[in-house]
Amino acid sequence: MAAELTVHALIAKHRPTLDQALEAIRTRAYWSPHPEHPKAYGEHGSLDAAAGKAAFDAVLGTRLDLGQPGTDDWVGGEVSPYGVELGVTYPHADVDVLLPAMKAGQRAWRDAGAEIRAVVCLEILKRISDRTHEFAHAVMHTSGQAFMMAFQAGGPHAQDRGLEAVAYAYVEQVRTPDTAEWTKPQGKRDPLALTKRFTPVPRGIALVIGCNTFPTWNGYPGLFASLATGNAVLVKPHPRAVLPLALTVSVAREVLAEAGFDPNLVALAAERPGEGIAKTLATRPEIRIIDYTGSTSFGDWLEANARQAQVHTEKAGVNTVLVESTGDYKGMLSNLAFSLSLYSGQMCTTPQNLLIPRDGIRTDQGPKSYDEVVADLARAVEGLLGDDARANALLGAIVNPGVKARLEAASGLGEVALASREVSNPDFPDAVVRTPVIVKLDGARKYWEGTDDEAAFMSECFGPVSFAVAVDSAADALDLVRRTVREKGAMTVGAYTTDEEVEEAVQEVCLEEAAQLSLNLTGGVYVNQTAAFSDFHGSGGNPAANAALTDGAFVANRFRVVEVRREA
């Protein structure tokens, strides 16, 4: 079906989109070329809902042969958080064969230049976009996200993040011209004159280490940033979330080959259970770039040990929302309730600690005591998730037994303001679906005395667990926000306040500690969501992540510029 691609045709097809992306990252206004609505798919070659589901079903139980060199085995054992065994097997690589094969095509890919690399990447993204319905099921049945979230976050939003990375990579490479004529006057003598040629060159092979919860959304920025800057890319998915990235690699290889490049520029490294190949791969001399999303401990290990590579890590953090006062009490509660519930709190951006003054807060509904705020928030969550169908659609499934265990342990950490309840999923009876728990803790006392509450709220408790932390004052809360970001890192900070001084102070804390701040969100935007081309995901300046999605620093060191100069 697919015709041979000419690079000229790809430029004609995708350059306008690239230009729009370049404009979007400059203005940071809203923009996306990837439709969010499932019904937008089904024309112009894209799969509609039924065709996407059929494509997903067709891959279940099969061997996904990517045609990679050095395949010495077939591995796989994904079980959906919804209880379905995927039964897909993937190539297991002999890396001593695969890595050299990945280098073979690098010269042609380098020589193609930044624009052709960019439009090839855009063609990959376009074909992924066309298969968004298929990818949605793959993301749903690996991450445990509910279908609609898997569709949007795993589809268009992930594609947006990939395109954003391509745009940054492109513009970074063309900041230096291809050639320059340099003529230096020498008074009465002839000028010195040189002709210079500048070539962006790749670092080598890039390694993407995928995560369980957002295989595409967190995987695409690094994958496309490295590929667009001329590197080959080896994708090592999380063993529980292989399929979405295996399909991605498959599309990338198909497009590369059709465009006349070596498909081995993108490859998959699936692993046997317990094999732990990430450590082996990460320290191979061929691997010069790493993008990782996951635990702090392995992220720290990579930063310390993968010294031959540029290492970009997104690790754990403790996200805080300061609740000091509000002019829209109802809006605040419903906004927070949604943030705590979405994907069962299994986002790196989900708020964990809600800091509430023990003397209560001012609201448009009159003063509310600490207990009232916590109770009203608990009721808001109950209301949001009272209907099981809606609860399933928002919560998705608990991604793995570790999260379930943490959730169950959380109720022992303090007074439970909102108990977690089991929700049954009629479509997937084996799915583990739970509403969030809210536990009351005391911030001020623990802050000074170092008792157990502090140990609880100063650790990341990944999953549907939030702590309503009583604090003595706004000033104490600000100190705690600062200390939390500095010591534990944070992907997000939220604050509700009508007090100009407090607003100013929380902004200053976030500027000084490099945390991304959402102020007084009461509508349909949530602290845990960021939009490509406009919002930065993480700051790269606190312990939660050493890079932000996406900025110049995320792409600038994935390539180097080599200059060749000669007399003119």
Place this chain on the structure above:
Amino acid sequence: MAAELTVHALIAKHRPTLDQALEAIRTRAYWSPHPEHPKAYGEHGSLDAAAGKAAFDAVLGTRLDLGQPGTDDWVGGEVSPYGVELGVTYPHADVDVLLPAMKAGQRAWRDAGAEIRAVVCLEILKRISDRTHEFAHAVMHTSGQAFMMAFQAGGPHAQDRGLEAVAYAYVEQVRTPDTAEWTKPQGKRDPLALTKRFTPVPRGIALVIGCNTFPTWNGYPGLFASLATGNAVLVKPHPRAVLPLALTVSVAREVLAEAGFDPNLVALAAERPGEGIAKTLATRPEIRIIDYTGSTSFGDWLEANARQAQVHTEKAGVNTVLVESTGDYKGMLSNLAFSLSLYSGQMCTTPQNLLIPRDGIRTDQGPKSYDEVVADLARAVEGLLGDDARANALLGAIVNPGVKARLEAASGLGEVALASREVSNPDFPDAVVRTPVIVKLDGARKYWEGTDDEAAFMSECFGPVSFAVAVDSAADALDLVRRTVREKGAMTVGAYTTDEEVEEAVQEVCLEEAAQLSLNLTGGVYVNQTAAFSDFHGSGGNPAANAALTDGAFVANRFRVVEVRREA
């Protein structure tokens, strides 16, 4: 004399220069606002030759009080490579006092924004430029460079590199707008609308670790890149080359104070003999950025141990020139002779290994045997340096006893094609002035047998020592270039060839190994010189340096962007 500076006046004064610098790094055509000719100084407030010399003389034997907090002692013991004891003492810092004091002014500096920071940096550079004659003597009497080189490389060229860093830092920060209005359509419902504010925030305190040979040229890029991105900067000079950077810090503090900022945003950390404070400073939690020029061993130590910081290192390398054939034999010889002689080969960019086929080369003067090429090059060097006055003006002085010892040992490494000779300097009888030595080695034999020749030419022999390495063929030479760059790193590669295939092949080696290549230089541009705004110094992609001067990657991670978003 200096009036209080308003930032508006600074913008009016310096914005045109900044704009020209931004244009220059985009086109990479020749440009500099800093005159190279000593006679260009003396008007518009700049010091002429006599005034500059007088200013330098006036500082000798004095205590250079920078007014820094936490000064607990006065230290210094610089002895010029020309034999003069400088007798200047500098503040020694109690870093537990100084580092906190340096943070006090960071908020105001951050809030000033990218443009004001840029023009304040340009004012610092302008005042340094006005004192170029004074700085020239300071650089000469710490590095051992001859006066004219100290004037140009330590003055206008260093200032150019500083300005280039400011330009990159500025443009990187303004890639993201200050504010954005984000409006996302929601079908029939009201759109989601957010107002976003983006602020570049500094990482913290930056540490510049200066070197002996090019205190200003190698120090300014990091200093100005960090300052322009909002960081405070602590300058730790090489103990033998304190004065040029102490004067720089003094000017920076003066300008910062006059512009209404805290002068402690820039400070000096001079040390007692053998104190080794670089290690202590480099691992302090306040230090978040490091720029270092020096030995590979300490550079590697910094990369491994200063994990809390972004570390930029320029270390040792082995620079190669491939001599395969030439259409201008005489031009090639004179160009190479100059490259080997300039500053007694004490540049990180000076060629060390000259690879020459043992069967000789084709030239416009007919075929030349290996022995003829080496002998002719030796004669060219002798001719260039035959006159003692000219020799002194080109060679400068040997910077330290270590270089002298290496030079003396080199003649034992193989057959000496050109012996080093002592040159007496009538103005400075204690100066150690030496012409370069050229030693014949065998590349092909050693390459396969691992004998001593290879140990010699595969190690950096910093100083006026070059090896004429006989190779079996151009192909063998290309292999050796590749292996040298990959294993030892290189700041520069040169090649002389009239053969298109060899030219293509050496370019490919340099693209694959990320080395900067100069082809067939026979005139007044030398492989060891790079021009700011146009040439990259180092590539950041081979072991000689992990950063290039200057590109986006050099500045992009010195700051982070914090976003504050709220409903519109």
